[in-house]
Amino acid sequence: MSRARSLRRDQSTAEQKLWGRLRNRQLEGHKFRRQVPLGRFIVDFSCYDARLVIEVDGGQHAEQTQEDAARTAWFESRGFRVLRFWNSEVEESMEGVLFKILEALKER
Numbered sequence: 796m797s798r799a800r801s802l803r804r805d806q807s808t809a810e811q812k813l814w815g816r817l818r819n820r821q822l823e824g825h826k827f828r829r830q831v832p833l834g835r836f837i838v839d840f841s842c843y844d845a846r847l848v849i850e851v852d853g854g855q856h857a858e859q860t861q862e863d864a865a866r867t868a869w870f871e872s873r874g875f876r877v878l879r880f881w882n883s884e885v886e887e888s889m890e891g892v893l894f895k896i897l898e899a900l901k902e903r
Contacts, residue, residue, distance in 0.1 A: 806830075809882035810839055810851050816893060825900055834873070836866055845903040848877045849896065851885055876903075 806814065810829070817827040817840060831841040833848070840849040848870050852863070867877045878899055880892050 807851065807853060807882060809853075809880075809885035812889065813840065813849075813851060813880075813885050813892065816889065817896075822893065823897065823900070833875075834869065836869070838870075842900065845900050846875045847896075847899055847903070848875045850877065850879045851882060852879055853882050 806829070814829050816822065817825075818829075820826055825842050825845060827840050827842050827849075829840050831838050831843075833841065838848045839851050841847065842849075850863075850866075863879070867879075870877050876899055878895060880895075885892050
């Protein structure tokens with residue numbers, strides 16, 4: 796089984812909740828995909844038409860800031876904007892997260 800498929804099957808609770816709001820063009824008609832291979836990385840969510848990558852990070856990312864910065868730089872060098880949210884943000888402030896995503900989509 797591919798790594799992306801495995802990640803889709805084993806999403807975190809926060810990723811599941813956000814996917815429930817992004818799938819089927821629910822967010823103003825924008826098409827999102829989940830666990831998308833992009834270069835050597837797999838991103839949590841992507842709206843390719845808007846060149847937007849969304850990452851939902853758990854606590855382990857507090858300790859891997861250099862790796863996350865390198866990932867972000869790689870995406871940005873290829874014209875993508877990267878939004879990062881903590882699991883707790885998604886779980887506690889979904890409307891705020893969706894607002895930030897919509898703002899990023901409007902900027903494109």
